[in-house]
Ligand code: HEC
């Protein structure tokens with residue numbers, strides 16, 4: 435599990451939106467008392483320890499916090515602050531208005547290369563409670579700006595994957611390994627059979643470039659230029675990964691409707 439690294443509070447240069455540190459956004463000691471606080475705490479744990487909590491729903495060797503850094507408390511690290519206020523929203527891929535549960539289900543289908551838990555499960559409700567808690571104070575009901583965590587202006591030419599390969603060896607393989615397979619329990623895989631599948635947002639070069647630019651290398655985030663992050667992402671995305679198969683993934687209840 436990534437618990438040690440995604441706790442994140444001590445990682446330099448990782449201030450979440452508008453606050454000094456991640457613990458100000460999520461302090462387990464400061465949650466509402468009673469069942470709601472317990473549900474929020476469970477949701478946090480599901481996002482950090484997804485494989486352990488939901489082994490039957492996750493095929494990729496990663497937690498939600500592999501991409502939503504420090505459990506979604508870091509600006510430009512897949513932050514969940516304000517996410518609750520963006521739902522329900524129109525979803526072009528589903529071609530319908532989706533709820534937050536539907537969006538979580540998407541990340542299970544694509545990023546986790548798995549299957550979503552039931553919408554009424556304690557884990558799903560906990561994740562919604564946690565994201566609502568992180569979004570407290572952000573007003574809902576108005577058309578909300580889209581998430582811009584990973585937004586960057588891409589260079590005009592295609593990525594230079596030869597340069598990307600060289601930079602990968604220097605800056606990334608220490609943790610994610612030359613094979614791209616990562617180290618189970620510490621560093622998530624970037625490609626291969628245990629990575630996110632072809633339907634995932636991270637398989638989009640623009641999103642990966644933004645993620646890498648602002649969050650990687652994990653021991654020195656912010657040190658790469660956009661061109662560096664773009665070339666490395668281009669190299670990472672030349673490798674194979676699981677292909678999203680709708681028939682396999684959306685097969686039996688309890689599942690979201692077959693819109694995805
Ligand atoms: C491989 C990386 C990856 C993993 C793992 C992952 N996600 Fe995501 N997630 C993304 C990307 C990329 C986006 C799109 C962000 C954007 O467009 O700004 C996203 C978006 C989201 C959003 C919408 C955020 C918003 O404000 O609109 C939610 C909610 C979410 N993910 C939840 C989860 C949950 C819960 C899990 C674990 C079950 C998970 N994600 C696992 C990459 C990932």
Ligand code: HEC
Pocket residue numbers: 436439440496499500501503504602605606607608609610620621622623624630636642645646649650651652653658666667670
């Ligand atoms: C010091 C170890 C370390 C280095 C070096 C590093 N990473 Fe990561 N990477 C991590 C960890 C740990 C995570 C999980 C998120 C977190 O805790 O910040 C992660 C997550 C990721 C993710 C999202 C999850 C996934 O598996 O797809 C991508 C993409 C990624 N890293 C790319 C890179 C790239 C590209 C480089 C080189 C520029 C790099 N990383 C260098 C440790 C590292």
